[in-house]
Amino acid sequence: MAKRPPEPPWDEARLKAESLALGFSAARICRVDEAWAAADHLADFVAKGYFGQMQWMEDTLYRRQHPTHMWAEARSALVLALNYGPQHNPLPLLERRQEGVISVYAQNADYHDVMKKRLKQIARGYAQSTGHDVKVFVDTAPLMEKPLAHKAGIGWQGKHTNVVSREFGSWLFLGVMLTAAKLTPDEPEVDHCGSCRKCLDICPTKAFVNPYELDARRCISYLTIEHKGAIDRALRPLMGNRIYGCDDCLAICPWNKFAQTAQESAFHPRPELKGALLADLSDLDEAGFREVFRGSPVKRIGRERFIRNVLIAIGNSAEPGLIPAAERHLSDGAASIRLSAVWAIAQLDQAYAHTLKARHYEGEADSAVREEWDLI
Template identity: 55%
Template sequence: MPTWTSDHVKTVALEIGFDVCRITTIRPEWLASERLKQFVSAGYHGDMGWMEETLERRLHPNAMWDGARSAIMLGLNYGPDTDPLAVLDKPEQAGISVYAKGRDYHDVIKKRLKRLARSFAEETGEQVKVFVDTAPLMEKPLAEQAGLGWQGKHTNLVSREFGSWMFLGVVLTSAALEEDGAEADHCGSCRACLDVCPTKAFPAPYQLDARRCISYLTIEYDGPIPSEFRKAMGNRIYGCDDCLAVCPWNKFASHSNELKFEAQRYTDAPDLSMLSQLDDEAFRTAYSGSPIKRIKRHKFLRNVLTAIGNSGAKRFVPDVVRLLSDEHPLIRGAAIWALSELAPDQFVIERDQRLPDETDESVRREWQGRAG
């Protein structure tokens, strides 16, 4: 059967639509496993129990598939054409992470990975498996080993060509391909990403405490936003780009040419009042095909109401009062906090009327000012 060289793999990858492709060998030694153990042991994964449950499979690529000999690492640029932090100066608008302003990147990347893997397998007879970041595979250490970039002090991959704006995909194969060299760390003494974090989520360079991370709190975390982080969230309702956006290496990045990542309806800094009025059907329609849809309306409106509480805009009070009667306790609790911030006098009136009939303990704690 025809043999694909590493150079041919890269040529086909670029033709399919990836921006960069490099290759590494699956080696027995794997320092990333110790870092992952320390991360989970310290509890930095928060409520992401699946990280602990799948720990053994995450510890080494061969734990996912013992037949893997090489990893084809693919990168796709999603660099924005405007400053993603500019919205933070517009507190009545919603701040949404750059990666979520278009079609779900998992869908975009997986289709291309499957095209590449299918062609490779059919023409070489080798086995392949494809992975995006939903699988228990540590793709960032593999990407560093392949030379796509290096894991910066914010723990995300940094590229000399694309800065901090790159999606990753992986094709593991049983083929022994010629590998590329690893990328060195070019962060130097810079600590811009660490210093900009609103919630101080980095206990040390190259370490992330997800429990303090706004991306984790707005996307992964299921409960009420902890009181200590609410003010720091500002108007960020889905993810947080601060540590990525301040990376000096972004000056070499270009705007993504990927039309599928262009902003969709409701995602380009929308008005918070408009978002607060989305019922379940409208939410699902608005974010069809978007990663935002996965957090569902109750977590989305929890985030929106936190942003409303931080906005200082009295015009949002009617929206907040309406949501005090929402059927979901997470939304009611967030509305209580937002009202206490925007209209303290009205908060007292509503509390006296509603608290006696409230049966959810977390919501009662919000009324009583005892939220965690």
Template identity: 60%
Template sequence: MKSAQADRLRAFVEKEARALGFDAVAVASAERAPSRAVELGHFLKEGRHGSMQWMEETADRRAHPRDLWPQARSVIMLGMNYGPDENPLEILERRDRAAISVYARNRDYHDVIKGRLKQLAGKLAARTGEDVKVFVDTAPVMEKPLAREAGLGWQGKHTNLVSREYGSWLFLGSVFTTAELAPDAPEHDHCGSCRACLDICPTRAFPAPYQIDARRCISYLTIENKGPIPREFRVPMGNRIYGCDDCLAACPWNKFAQGAAEAKLQAREDLKEPPLSALLELDDAGFRALFSGSPVKRIGRDRFIRNVLIAAGNSGEASLVDPCRRLAEDDAPLVRGAAVWALSRLLDDKAFRAIETRLRPQETDAQVQTEWDGRS
């Protein structure tokens, strides 16, 4: 009888989840530890998390669902398809345009998914009287290993979840509950000998299959990194100004994924291929207005303009010299330094030295001075 009740409850959860717009629904037992806890420990020991200190601080709670919530009995893993309708790598050839990662071209997915998770959790609590907790990315939950345990997919060689139905394009969220639901079988690895995601990475961020060094990842460099972009990664960044889709887009399993069906997950037209020239003109108010409700807003105007300036330096576009020159006098040292690098790439030596003669004597920031010294 107990098993039959768990099965019925499982069917109820799937029906309600799909009604809320989730494309993938599966359940893992909270008694099973995720399979990647050892790998996480190695990742942290090697310092591959970079400045993301919170990963180290919360490592103990990530190791097992019950370390986060001892009373949990089941974990409902949910996925929402955000597969793009076009090849997101085509924009990389348009160097006067900015490449923004597919997931960040509309509303913050945390907001989209969390509201729906709360609705699902509320329905489950009302039906069972059991306790529930919802998590989307920001909590110490090993979502991808748990999704694998629940059968949604497997962690590919790029360390992201891969689904046989949706490829590498799934947003993940979870509902922990004290209710007992019938669990699904774990998914197996189906990557085989494929290396597409590893070979396409422009910064060689994968030390080995199934391992990532965040310090070399363009997503980390453009989003989490608060300082200047390290020189060795600037040219490989190309025109990627927020995140990087290369390893995701290269996955052959994407051929089974369809574009996101709901308008809330469709890319905003103005963020599909915005011109660098327009982005370089953004002040703080303009930045906040353009990216209101977007995850891009979280990095702030200065880091964002830093990224756009790297793209400008890689563009070869003489028309971007004037905005870069103006930004070399910006209030933020982070912006000034990136502007100096962009100018060093766009100008010949004589023109660059003329600007240096005017601006460098008034520069007080050591890192910006280093950029003036760095022209090669």
């Protein structure tokens, strides 16, 4: 019987080969036991209050500033990227005002689940064969994956603060395996943005204070996903029909001309999550919301924030036929939903909003909702 050839060693080449074989789009290595400018950039972001309600960013600032602050033994990182490029440019969907636009990355499976399973498989094989300690991360711990991707040569952090790749444009998910081993690093990528500022200029809410500097408090992705409660009145009209996330700054990037459609079927849009009618989405009760968004990142924000977003989109639709969809929520148990319903109806028909005020104002116990009625 022929002898089985010996397994190749788990060196840098095998780490990358195994990663690509599992479906990752890119795999590169960097050292993490060196100083980097990302620490100061994050401290400045927090000091200026740009994190909004994301209090954990301030609470975990020290740990976030450097990988070794979180794990002192860390010496190297395997940085993995997974392409989620859409089949079509998502920007034209913003003109279909009776439909709700969900960010490309959230139109099917939760990428955390898809990536972490594969990343753990790589880490397990490496740790068992080499004896080196490892830890894996997919955007769920205080680790700055984007600067690591830049340092490893996956891409560079563009002016929109997201990673841009010459192969995949702005459509990459990132995962990291930290290890105590001292691996040979790859060359970092250089910034290829040049004088382009398309990602900055397209932002509906002008959330970019400067190139490479984002005030999350004005970002539609933050507002629709992280922000709890009512959204500032000045920002609501700028949100259009975006009900979960915002792809504008990603989709406009000129490097997307080299982008590839995602090969991973879990990132192909589910029909019910792409171009769903606002009228149908507004009807979702708690059980319906959980059913429609089972396995999707959207489920994590909960029904209250989601329906709030849908109502703002209804208010921006210029379609009076959607008033009944908003009116049904004037008696919702969540104040932020009632408030958003008041605003949406007033946007579509001021006179009818006055009529409804006479029916609902006196029975409204929440001061913020009453203030919204007062503005009609």
